[in-house]
Amino acid sequence: MTQHVFAWLDERLDLSGLRAFIAEKTVPKHRHSVWYYMGGITLFLVGVQVATGILLLLYYRPSAGEAYESVQFIVSHVEFGWLIRNLHSWSGNLLILMAFVHLFSTFFLRAYRKPRELTWVTGVLLLFVMMGFGFSGYLLPWNELAFFATKVGTGIAGAVPLVGDFLVRFLRGGDDVTGATLTRFYGIHVAILPAITTVLLGVHLLLIQRQGMSVPPSVEKREKAGETIPQEPFFPNYVLHDVMWWYVALAVLAALALFLPWELGKKADAFASVPAGIRPEWYFLAMFQTLKLIPSHVLGIEGEMLGVMGFNVAAVLLLVMPFLDRRAADGRPNRIVTLAGILAVIYLIVFTIYGYLAA
Amino acid sequence: MTTGDHQPAPGTVERRSFLDALLGFGLFATAASFLYPIWRYITPPALAEPVTDTVIAGKVSEFKANTGAVLKFGTKPALLVRTSDGQFKAFTAVCTHLDCTVQYKSDTSQIWCPCHNGLYDLSGHVISGPPPRPLEAFTVNLRGEPGQEDVVISRT
Numbered sequence: 260m261t262q263h264v265f266a267w268l269d270e271r272l273d274l275s276g277l278r279a280f281i282a283e284k285t286v287p288k289h290r291h292s293v294w295y296y297m298g299g300i301t302l303f304l305v306g307v308q309v310a311t312g313i314l315l316l317l318y319y320r321p322s323a324g325e326a327y328e329s330v331q332f333i334v335s336h337v338e339f340g341w342l343i344r345n346l347h348s349w350s351g352n353l354l355i356l357m358a359f360v361h362l363f364s365t366f367f368l369r370a371y372r373k374p375r376e377l378t379w380v381t382g383v384l385l386l387f388v389m390m391g392f393g394f395s396g397y398l399l400p401w402n403e404l405a406f407f408a409t410k411v412g413t414g415i416a417g418a419v420p421l422v423g424d425f426l427v428r429f430l431r432g433g434d435d436v437t438g439a440t441l442t443r444f445y446g447i448h449v450a451i452l453p454a455i456t457t458v459l460l461g462v463h464l465l466l467i468q469r470q471g472m473s474v475p476p477s478v479e480k481r482e483k484a485g486e487t488i489p490q491e492p493f494f495p496n497y498v499l500h501d502v503m504w505w506y507v508a509l510a511v512l513a514a515l516a517l518f519l520p521w522e523l524g525k526k527a528d529a530f531a532s533v534p535a536g537i538r539p540e541w542y543f544l545a546m547f548q549t550l551k552l553i554p555s556h557v558l559g560i561e562g563e564m565l566g567v568m569g570f571n572v573a574a575v576l577l578l579v580m581p582f583l584d585r586r587a588a589d590g591r592p593n594r595i596v597t598l599a600g601i602l603a604v605i606y607l608i609v610f611t612i613y614g615y616l617a618a
Numbered sequence: 619m620t621t622g623d624h625q626p627a628p629g630t631v632e633r634r635s636f637l638d639a640l641l642g643f644g645l646f647a648t649a650a651s652f653l654y655p656i657w658r659y660i661t662p663p664a665l666a667e668p669v670t671d672t673v674i675a676g677k678v679s680e681f682k683a684n685t686g687a688v689l690k691f692g693t694k695p696a697l698l699v700r701t702s703d704g705q706f707k708a709f710t711a712v713c714t715h716l717d718c719t720v721q722y723k724s725d726t727s728q729i730w731c732p733c734h735n736g737l738y739d740l741s742g743h744v745i746s747g748p749p750p751r752p753l754e755a756f757t758v759n760l761r762g763e764p765g766q767e768d769v770v771i772s773r774t
Contacts, residue, residue, distance in 0.1 A: 314659055336663045339655040506648075 284471075285490035286497045289478045294364035296504040298467075301361050303505040304354035305460070307512065308392075311347040312449070319399070321445035323438030326401035327526040334523065345516035353512060355393060355542045358386050359607075366580070366600050370473035373588040376581035378470070381463040383578045388456055393540055395448040401441060406527035407537050409444075410436045415550065418563040419571075437529070476590045538614065545610035546570055548617060675769040678760060681706070686722020686729075689771075695719050696756060696771060701740060702727065708756040708771045709742050715749040729753065 268274060286295065318337055320329040333340035362382065365371060371379035398409045413436065416426040432439035474488065482488050491497055539547050546566075553562035576583070586593040670692030681687065681700040688695050688711050695711035699722050709729065711719045718733035728745065729738040736747035743752045757774045760767040 310656075314656065317660060336665070338658040338661065338663060340659060342655055343659055 281494050284493035286472050286493055287474050287478070288489040288491045289474065291368055291475050291478070294368060295472055296501060297357060297361040297364055299501040300504050300508045301354060301357040302460075302464075303508055304350050304357060304512075305456075307346060307350040308354060309453075311343050311350065314343045315347060316449065321399070321442055323401060323441055323527075326399060326441060327523075330400045330523060341520065342516060345519075345521050346512065348521035349515040349519075350512055351393060351396060352540070352542075353508070353515075355386075355389055357508075358389055359542075362386060363600065363604060365473075367597070368473070368475040369584070369587040370475075371581040371587070372473075372476075372584065372590075373581070375466070375470060375473055378463060378466040379581050380578060381459050381466070383580075385456065385459050385463060387574070388452055388459065390542060392448060392452050392456075393542060395444040395452065397540055398436075398441060398444045399448060400523055401527045402524040403527050403531065403534055404524050404537065406436060406529070407533050408539050409440065411537070412539060412543070413440075415563070415567060418561065418567040420564060420568070435529070476587070476592070479590060541611055541615075544614035545607050548610045548614035551617070670773075672770060672772045675708075675771055678767045678769055679765075681769065684724045684727065686724070688719060688721065691756070691771060697722060697729065697753075698758070698769065698771060699729070699740065706758040706760070706769055707740055708758045709738075709753040710756070712753075713749055714744075714751040714753065715747070720753065 265274070269278075286292075315333065318329055318333045318340070320326060330344065334344050335341075337343075365379065365382070394409075394412060398405045413427055413430045416430055417423040419426055428434060430440075430443075431437070432443040474482065478488060538544060549569075550563060550566045553566045555562045557565050580596075581587075584593050584596045587596070673689065673691050673696070675681075675687070675689055675698050681698065683700050683704050684702045686697055686699045688697055690696070691710070697709050697711040697720055699707045699709075701707065709720075711721075713720050713731040713733065713736055715731065715734055715736050718731050720729050720731045720736070720738065722728075723730045727740060729740070729742070730736070731738075731747065731749065734748050736749040737745040738749070738753055739745050741752075742755045744750075755774065757772045759770045759772065761770050762768050
């Protein structure tokens with residue numbers, strides 16, 4: 260049956276190129292190979308987000324008057340609605356975690372070096388987009404915690420010099436976080452960011468298929484010295500390994516969704532007092548904690564502004580890393596880059612934990 | 619079986635085909651465990667719709683003779699007609715043909731569905747047009763002080 264369908268398509272579209280590509284494609288096998296699967300897991304979680312997100316759209320209503328009630332309806336009245344929502348919330352968080360793991364693994368293995376600069380750039384942009392998804396999606400249930408977290412989060416944009424006030428108004432759809440913000444975030448979450456993701460992810464995956472897997476400099480050196488690096492066929496061997504990891508991710512995700520239901524909390528009320536222990540999602544916590552620690556004025560500059568500018572500089576440095584680390588392109592070690600990476604990981608972990616304990 | 623020959627003995631299952639079957643079963647089970655909740659999820663839940671049995675349409679004096687008014691009766695519209703001789707009649711305003719909302723035509727004293735020109739008489743029976751069944755009639759009672767009575771519509 261499958262062969263008939265394939266033959267039918269082949270006759271019309273000439274799939275010989277694709278067939279040859281799949282048959283001949285191999286993936287290098289070495290002691291760092293396990294990191295190759297992190298991107299695959301991230302991709303799997305993107306798939307989960309798309310599927311569960313579309314399902315949530317069937318019942319969700321993006322207005323201040325109905326959003327909270329519609330989510331309540333989903334988790335309490337719609338069959339398996341609780342499962343779909345828990346999966347979407349948990350998978351979103353795991354997705355960002357895995358994106359970070361993927362980012363740092365490719366960073367330390369120097370996979371961004373020539374000729375894969377663009378794969379890195381699209382990947383970093385995708386991480387930013389994913390964080391945008393997290394930020395915009397957080398508000399959609401229109402609960403108290405998300406409401407105030409969004410007030411604080413969008414307020415931080417006000418610290419950007421020159422365009423700060425405009426940015427805040429632009430993000431909020433007005434001067435305050437209101438129903439207009441909810442509608443705006445909804446549009447961003449379900450239309451604008453998915454469109455950007457489609458393009459970036461398409462390019463990211465195309466580049467990976469086109470250029471093949473990067474091997475770490477140490478392995479490349481052995482290869483150049485004449486050693487043959489073992490290869491594994493992409494299909495079915497590597498694909499099956501990938502799927503095996505997807506099952507691991509699915510098991511973790513299902514366990515979290517089943518045993519740790521995502522709370523809905525109280526409905527947002529602009530005139531209620533801010534609940535204690537308000538804090539953003541964990542992936543913004545390190546930044547949040549840093550901003551809390553910076554004094555209100557440093558050398559005459561507003562502390563908040565300094566912090567925000569610092570994060571922006573860090574984001575740009577991350578984005579252009581392949582063009583800064585010239586040594587990696589030649590296969591030479593770069594201690595400064597490695598050290599910066601290690602410090603970044605330590606900073607993120609320590610400040611995230613600190614943010615949790617301080618709240 | 620000779621050495622080096624990988625043909626399985628008759629009646630035995632080859633290792634490879636056994637593993638293939640296991641893999642296929644696993645994928646099938648995964649697909650089923652995905653699709654069943656999705657199917658249940660997209661099926662709209664049976665809402666515990668509040669059943670309305672009675673509705674107060676307003677004061678008698680609000681309704682002139684030979685007029686009709688469409689009002690909310692539960693989640694569906696109802697048609698309240700005051701006939702030329704001052705009597706009240708009420709029906710569901712949902713046409714039995716394709717669920718359009720019917721209205722009272724004062725010139726002919728008939729109930730008319732504008733979508734496909736269905737006509738009902740003031741007992742709800744079909745006079746002409748495509749409606750297959752008569753309109754469901756409701757009971758109308760007047761309650762309260764004389765001159766200040768409420769028009770109460772109830773499901774019979």
